[in-house]
Amino acid sequence: MIQFDNPYYVAPEPVERIVATGGVWNDRYDYFYFETTSEGQFVYGLVEKGSTNRLSGSTAYDIKYDPVDNKFHDVGSSAPQKWSEDNTGTNMTAFPTQGNMPILYLFNDDGTSLKIQFDNPYYVAPDEPVVEPDESFKRLVATDGGWNGSYDYLYFETTPKGRYLYSLVDKNTVNKVSGDVYDVEYDPSDGMFYDVGDSTPATWGSDNTGTNLSDFPTAANMPIQYWHSPSSSSKFQFDNPYYVAPEPGYRYLAFYGETASGFGWFYELELSTTNGNIDTNNPILLANISVVGPILEDDDAKYNNPSCIFDGQYTQSSTESLVFSPNVSCALFYLDNSTNSEVQSGNYYTHTGSFKVKIGRFYGTNTNPNTFVDAKDEANWNYVCDLTMVV
Numbered sequence: 001m002i003q004f005d006n007p008y009y010v011a012p013e014p015v016e017r018i019v020a021t022g023g024v025w026n027d028r029y030d031y032f033y034f035e036t037t038s039e040g041q042f043v044y045g046l047v048e049k050g051s052t053n054r055l056s057g058s059t060a061y062d063i064k065y066d067p068v069d070n071k072f073h074d075v076g077s078s079a080p081q082k083w084s085e086d087n088t089g090t091n092m093t094a095f096p097t098q099g100n101m102p103i104l105y106l107f108n109d110d111g112t113s114l115k116i117q118f119d120n121p122y123y124v125a126p127d128e129p130v131v132e133p134d135e136s137f138k139r140l141v142a143t144d145g146g147w148n149g150s151y152d153y154l155y156f157e158t159t160p161k162g163r164y165l166y167s168l169v170d171k172n173t174v175n176k177v178s179g180d181v182y183d184v185e186y187d188p189s190d191g192m193f194y195d196v197g198d199s200t201p202a203t204w205g206s207d208n209t210g211t212n213l214s215d216f217p218t219a220a221n222m223p224i225q226y227w228h229s230p231s232s233s234s235k236f237q238f239d240n241p242y243y244v245a246p247e248p249g250y251r252y253l254a255f256y257g258e259t260a261s262g263f264g265w266f267y268e269l270e271l272s273t274t275n276g277n278i279d280t281n282n283p284i285l286l287a288n289i290s291v292v293g294p295i296l297e298d299d300d301a302k303y304n305n306p307s308c309i310f311d312g313q314y315t316q317s318s319t320e321s322l323v324f325s326p327n328v329s330c331a332l333f334y335l336d337n338s339t340n341s342e343v344q345s346g347n348y349y350t351h352t353g354s355f356k357v358k359i360g361r362f363y364g365t366n367t368n369p370n371t372f373v374d375a376k377d378e379a380n381w382n383y384v385c386d387l388t389m390v391v
Helices: 306-310
Strands: 016-018 029-036 044-050 064-066 071-074 082-084 103-105 114-119 139-141 149-160 164-170 183-186 192-195 202-206 226-230 234-239 250-259 263-275 277-279 287-289 322-324 331-339 342-352 359-363 383-386 387-391
Touching: 029 114, 139 359, 250 263, 250 342, 250 383, 263 306, 263 331, 263 359, 277 331, 287 306, 306 322, 322 331, 331 359, 342 359, 342 383, 359 387
Parallel strands: 342 387
Antiparallel strands: 016 029, 029 044, 044 064, 064 071, 082 103, 103 114, 139 149, 149 164, 164 183, 183 192, 202 226, 226 234, 250 331, 250 359, 263 277, 263 322, 263 342, 287 331, 359 383
């Protein structure tokens, strides 16, 4: 019915200098804006780093950006003449580029050389989709506390931070109680609830006794939430619909040993788990084994060889073993299994008499032992099982 030129249209401004972040032209050349064509396209020429003069005075390397189709066009006679979605040179495509790419990878004609890579100054990130909780999670129903039977918490919106906003409502209704003063938010990125209202709840506990109360946000991934007023009054308790039961077993597994009066000679380890064995046929990678117990005479070069643990050799020389100091009782080494394992039993192989590891047990944790003050201290670990000693 009617067509007109929009008087409120604001044309995009060209970016003056496009700086390389990769490619053979990186640290040597930039692309510099020279002119806007009659069609509104921004023409860029290759210039020496920090300069405003086209390379060799030529337009052979020119490219232009078109705000209409949001693509770069190669208008020169020399490289670059192709582009790719990554810097590997695979799936090369002739210009113009794909619209709205966050990073541009411009190659020579045969795709064998990445000439220049840069962050696209015209890239516009797409709007993040608004994520809502599942329908069954939108109403939090009390199972105990002073508000039980009177109020629910109801989901109202997802905030710009991606949190789910809940307001206190009359039971089985959508009517807020006193506006937003009782609001809380659940953050799916960290599994915690945040108190964002001006009133109760103001504290939470790990049970409903009102002892050991803490300020919000709550702990992450609690199966039951216990929310209180600032004093000990339990206001709202509910089964957390976002709770995810942790994977059974432990990622980090520690061998606890007690060495004899001579020293403790360790040869080999075999473990039986609920999902298979950990042994020479299915070992923990050497890079994921950390020796923390005291090595005999602190002679690491001679006696510290953790590669022996899963090499299938059950009697070895000292240079192919772990030999620990005498009369120690601690975690001697630990394994990072990458995923959780439930260890049921196992064997460890050692020397005889006063040169053995006379007691061996297994411990576990899901906390990175690098964060422990002392990874040798078994108090930082959870007991798993005793191991069978084989001499």
